[in-house]
Amino acid sequence: MTPPTMGDTIVAIATAWSPAALGVVRLSGPAAFELCGSIGARLPAPDARCPFFGPAEVEAAPGLITPALVYWFRGPASYTGQDIVELHLPGCLPLLRTFADGLLARGARRALPGEFTARALRNGKLRGADVQRVFDLIHAADAAAAREAARTSAGVHGDRLARLGARLLDLVAELEAGIDFVDEEDVRFVTAEQLAGHLAEIERELRELSASSAARNLAALPHVALAGLPNAGKSTLFNALLGQERAIVSPVIGTTRDVLSAELDLAGLRCVLQDTAGLGAAADELELSAHLAAEGAADTADLVLWVHEAGAPWPPAEIAACDRIPADRRLLVLSKVDQCCPGDSRQDAGEVGFGEPCRVSSLSGRGMQDLADRIRGELFARAASRGAGEVGLEAVSVEIRQAVEHVRNRALAEPELVALTLREAWNRLSIANSEPTDEQVLTRILARFCLGK
């Protein structure tokens, strides 16, 4: 893991979800000014004391020149107490990512959830009364980042990334085997040509992955999941929200076989709507079905719409399942309100205590606008607590390119230098990986080679 030191310069996309015309990439740390200078932003005069801003043309990647407004805040008179730069760019997520990646490749570190505020606190910029808020913020931002990571790793993109990470670690293991297990013979387990070849391949795939950003962007959007008992009306609601017949809607229990997802535009706020699978529940599997649906949704979604048929009884299993979803990420939706009397539904919502429900009828469209507004409001409330999103693939690419160049120029005369660079690249790829690198390397070495006396 990369522990949060204050000496690093951290970078984050500050406003990825908002439908605004501008997006913000923010940096904090000793090298913030220098890093922004390196992409073409003009530096403030050394004696400038006040916050300073200026228009600039910045270049994150070769050829990608973008107009920007650049705001400079010199520490300690800044939010975090360190030098801060904010790049205000066109509010396009792929563009913001490219800038963040570019800064990562130049040596910035991706901010951890809530890290800007945590730095402010540690530099004495916040009052004691704010501490609880900082804890909450870090927690909320971390949970959002974890959900995004779960979505990414579940996707095709995540699979490829995991495979690339494993290949990289295999190469590190081969290098390290040639360093640590030569007690008796001067063994070299990988030749310079092989190494350079494999690395170049990994690097090319990383760049491809970085470019094919459709999957990444979808994962980065807020996710809204529909959950509830089979036949509660989820699929109908899904279609009603999308305004088109995407799912096969049927009154037969269990027709939704896969998780359906679709991109939804709620008056400018983009999100991904997911219909959790109808888990083939027979009556005796009801409990399991509800439980799994809740678990799955809670793991990956930023907001869970718990769909319950208005007037229908609440089996204990459903109450328990619904209760598993944190209250601040749950919105109760009573469906089919046209088919029952209003008194009943008010009562059952009140009884189970899941907050003020949204009452909708997918068929008549009643309550749908209200539901869309509630979703939008809930997601906006969370947008502020987001971190920078995922791994800076560009930065990893740069490191691997350096290693390839080193090997091509100097072969393996100093394998420790190549290993150093590759281990840094690998650490970047696997930020949340908790098993120490050296143990993983050792395990790989010993599984593959017959070593030791």
Added chain:
Amino acid sequence: MTRTFDVVVIGGGHGGAEAAWAASRLGARTALLTFDRAAIGRMSCNPAIGGIGKGQMVREIDALGGLMGVVADETGIQFRMLNRRKGPALWAPRAQSDRELYARRVRERLEACPNLAIIEGGAETLDVERAGPAGSRGSPGTADTAAAPAAVALAERDAPRIAGVTLSDGRRVACRAVVVTSGTFLRALMHTGEQKTPGGRFGEAAAVGLSASLAQMGLRLGRLKTGTPPRVARDSVNFGALEEQPGDDPPTPFSFMTERLTQPQAPCWITWTTPETHELIRANLHRAPMYSGQIASRGPRYCPSIEDKVVRFADKLRHQVFLEPEGRESERIYVNGISTSLPQDVQARLVAGIAGLEQARVLQWGYAVEYDFVPPDQIDASLMTRGVRGLFLAGQINGTSGYEEAAGQGLMAGINAARYVAGRPPVVLGRDQAYIGVMIDDLVTRGVTEPYRMFSSRAEHRLHLRYDNADARLTPLGREIGLVDDARWARYERKRRQLGELRALADALRHEGRTVREWLRRPHEDGARLAAALPALRTYYAQADVWGAMLVDVKYAGYLDRQARAIEQFRELEDQALPHDIDYRRIPHLRAEAVERWSAVRPRSVGQAARVSGIHPTDVSLLLVQLARGTIG
């Protein structure tokens, strides 16, 4: 009559010898308790010191003023610098030793220590006392607990502390600190085929009472396994058929105090197992204790028995075997590469199936040994147990493997035991300072699942933890502690001064339009030409260590800066101490796993907390906020 000491070291192996050496030289009245005086410094396994990661550790022990490097230089019969063709951060010295002579020289040095008594006997129980009223017998440790919160000071005063050791024959010695370096002896059981013999080493006894005593004090015990190959008679080996492996010419010493190695070098020999021997092993696996279920405990993966090699790498047609003489004149040859616990009759045929060993006479059969250890999450980074004040553990009892690993811990345990008795704060080496620091941090932060061995890949600051600069990293600290004598200090100062002069010259002196530094930066440039052309360089060029250090500087230039920055960041978290009594349950939103892991490990710094397995960066963020809360109220 009860004899009284400050520190009692139990065990005279490589850990115990360093511990006794260090504690006595730091002024503690020290006793070394061993079954057999003649077994002090004995090598249980292969007759060699050093290796990759390990050799650097020996160099560190030496830089701090320990024993191992000096004795290895005196008694080595073949020296090699491993990884010589790779970058200098990987260079690692290794030597074949004269096994008998090594043990004798260690013993002689300890016998000459003025503050050290050697007592023959076995430790049966460790005696503890509940702390009485303050001041009743001084208050050891006050220096480092002074700043600790009151609750902890109270808890620590309540913890039992060491009062003495009772021997199996009923004798008793009083002391305030004990260093246990029991090696493989705790409740040790040796296996050769179906035959089981209690004992920690061939022909020696086991320590049974001590295990029970440790358990009674509340320490959790685990069990590990290791193994050793057969030894054969030199005059029965047909060397003519074998490839000879010579030492380096000229050889490079371990110790900073050794000017030059003058002894002649002895060769080793290389041979191979055959498909037939593999077939023999496969056919007899049911009689191998590791496969028959007779041994359940975990052995080291990186030090596999020949049974393991044959089973796990079935496609390999032969495995390399090294014949290592146990001394210049010794009749014993150590058969490195076929560690085994197969029955004697199978071992006999196995040995005879190896080229050159067709007629070999086996002098000692291979065996596996199972022994108790104390899972090291129960000690802190000073190597003192958390539950019993004054009880220090070092070496295999902490789940490590290897002479060098044991010696490194023994040295630190001896230093810290002496300091504990004197009421001084412990010395803890950082991961950015020494391989020894990496090892101890790994042990106390992560625990072990197999015997722990050092590898250079365990050190994230590997470019900095080098053979050549161990003195710059540690000798000033050793001087401060009091282990580095005047002679060593003078030598260190001289090298430092000369290196400073040379660095200045490298920028000032020019040759054919370039500075010396610029010349040295070119690949394959070792400076011989420059020294010939520029007389001012000659004195420095003549000193391998000074010139070598300069070369490292130049060749690694950009990378060393990068490493220095990494170390700076590492230090930032490492220097943030955590209170002993922090209640992790009270940190808002901290995950249950983090609460559990941190409450168990009790990290002493934010940096260590971050390294605990299963910890996420966000957990550390929350911890930092909690600390900030403390300072802003």
